[in-house]
Amino acid sequence: MAAPYVALLVLAIGLPPLLLLIAWKRWRRGRSARHAIVVVLGDVGRSPRMQYHALSLAKWGFSVTLLGYCNSKPYDELLHNDRIRIVHLTELQRLAVGLHILQYGVKVVFQAVNLLWKLMCSEPAAYIFLQNPPGLPAIAVCWFVGCLCGSKLVIDWHNYGYSIMGLVHGPSHCLVLLAKWYEKLCGRLSHLNLCVTSEMRGDLAENWGIKAVTLYDKPASFFKETPLDLQHRLFMKLGHTYSAFRASSEPSDQAAERSTFTERDAKSGTVTRLHGRPALLVSSTSWTEDEDFSILLVALEKFEQLIQSGESLPSLVCVITGKGPLKEYYSRLIGRKHFQYIRVCTPWLEAEDYPLLLGSADLGICLHKSSSGLDLPMKVVDMFGCCLPVCAVNFRCLHELVKHEENGLVFEDAEELAAQLQMLFSKFPHPAGKLNQFRKNLQESKQLRWDESWKQTVLPLLTDT
Known part of the structure; x- marks a missing residue:
């Protein structure tokens, strides 16, 4: 039963300073028209598409803050780009005690507070690019920060998070149903939506009420035949x-x-x-x-x-x-x-x-x-x-x-x-x-x-x- 109390404690400790920081930032300055934030609630090194987004934004004149976990080495082009700054998110290891659903709740609360803190400590951006999945709790947090700082939220739909969870728990599990409801509700809060296939674009429009643009995955220039x-x-x-x-x-x-x-x-x-x-x-x-x-x-x-x-x-x-x-x-x-x-x-x-x-x-x-x-x-x-x-x-x-x-x-x-x-x-x-x-x-x-x-x-x- 300690898990929900831990979650509440994390939230209680983290929220007041965040709100003060938000107020300060709103008073000090507005969003930067040539700055973008790219968010990966996962390993940056294993998220090539989001690395490509960061490189493309930098190429077209944006300064870029890339937020994510850094368990694997990203591409050298990204590491050596002066316009891109990588900010590490803190990864909470799985708790050894408590029911699984309570452990998951603690993890989500921790991720939300950590991501909110890192976003508010970053320079205000014109755009926040977010990889989905995982979108829980990232979509809501990025939308919230966007509202406060005047940033437009761009969700890049790689798949549906709830369908991946369904592989482990089954499609009718309460966590899967909650994730689907959250993804469908919060996904509509974005300003722009990208997706990886034409079939996904049609599914988003028909079943989710979300208008998206298909951006097919394409190889970067360094994928070529090796001499x-x-x-x-x-x-x-x-x-x-x-x-x-x-x-x-x-x-x-x-x-x-x-x-x-x-x-x-x-x-x-x-x-x-x-x-x-x-x-x-x-x-x-x-x-x-x-x-x-x-x-x-x-x-x-x-x-x-x-x-x-x-x-x-x-x-x-x-x-x-x-x-x-x-x-x-x-x-x-x-x-x-x-x-x-x-x-x-x-x-x-x-x-x-x-x-x-x-x-x-x-x-x-x-x-x-x-x-x-x-x-x-x-x-x-x-x-x-x-x-x-x-x-x-x-x-x-x-x-x-x-x-x-x-x-x-x-x-x-x-x-x-x-x-x-x-x-x-x-x-x-x-x-x-x-x-x-x-x-x-x-x-x-x-x-x-x-x-x-x-x-x-x-x-x-x-x-x-």
């Missing part, structure tokens, strides 16, 4: 920690450098791909309930069986990046497998190494299903930016991104994914194979990058308001 010499450097670097990148045999010239995939000549410095090298698969995952990782494991087992039966297929190195609650569970499952021709590693890469890995890979795998069916996997956007073909599990609006048989393949289950892997790697690495045709299609598509998309879609909205 062979940089691939080699990356493989050698990763090889210090992960055996999957280390060569299984030494080069004849002891002065040469060799990874699993590449070799650098000691005299000329020329990098070449090894003959008979394995294929490199990359799957970026959040290790959560909306990604059924067992699909990939079963498909890999079937691929292994095909090689053992005599099929002319390459061995595989499967790199699965990311952090999340189910990583330890699936890592144990991987450890119990006895693959002979497949090596699996699960690194957490530095921000600057992830684009290099995608630009070096042969195929991307996406297991994202979407809790609402209305968002799109940004990991696929990044893969396409690197001209990396993708096999992606199907869901409601995936067609807005992945074009089956054009830039990749869509599958329904492990059986279909295994068949696709067999087909794609049957001629590997011959340029006449289907895999290279998909890559060529991506190279010729001249994809729009984030900067240009943001300039066309978002900048006019800011100019007009």
Whole structure:
């Protein structure tokens, strides 16, 4: 029973000084027309779209304050931008006592007070950009500050928070129903709304009464194909920690450098791909309930069986990046497998190494299903930016991104994914194979990058308001 009293204590202690600060700020100055605040009630380093917003705002003359948790390193471009200041939010660790719903209440109150304090300590802004989800309690807090300081609230709808909660608690749980009511009510308080798909835009309009503009995720400029010499450097670097990148045999010239995939000549410095090298698969995952990782494991087992039966297929190195609650569970499952021709590693890469890995890979795998069916996997956007073909599990609006048989393949289950892997790697690495045709299609598509998309879609909205 101590939890609600803790919440009340936090609120009682935090609110009076906040109100005094608010009064002082309103008396001292108004909002700054060329300042924007970007709010992520989550890990900034794992929120690329909001980092891109901050970079775009800075590029078009805004000074930017980026609020969020700093558990992972953001992009170097953001860290080195003089117009962007990162302000750390304090993360409350899960309490060990009390009912779950009371623990959640304490967390929400703490987040609300902490976010309110940080916002009021920041320079007043013309715009507050907020990522949703998570929107509880951030939407109400940002709207409140906007009312006091004359800031316009811009909500960027990546998904629905209540649908993600529903994966854990079930759709009829009281917390899920409360979150849905809150999200629907407070979501209407914004001045501008952005969303990630056309289907979400329609759903927001029809079921929520919210008019939004679709801003598709687009790759940043640093997601591109990786030159062979940089691939080699990356493989050698990763090889210090992960055996999957280390060569299984030494080069004849002891002065040469060799990874699993590449070799650098000691005299000329020329990098070449090894003959008979394995294929490199990359799957970026959040290790959560909306990604059924067992699909990939079963498909890999079937691929292994095909090689053992005599099929002319390459061995595989499967790199699965990311952090999340189910990583330890699936890592144990991987450890119990006895693959002979497949090596699996699960690194957490530095921000600057992830684009290099995608630009070096042969195929991307996406297991994202979407809790609402209305968002799109940004990991696929990044893969396409690197001209990396993708096999992606199907869901409601995936067609807005992945074009089956054009830039990749869509599958329904492990059986279909295994068949696709067999087909794609049957001629590997011959340029006449289907895999290279998909890559060529991506190279010729001249994809729009984030900067240009943001300039066309978002900048006019800011100019007009």
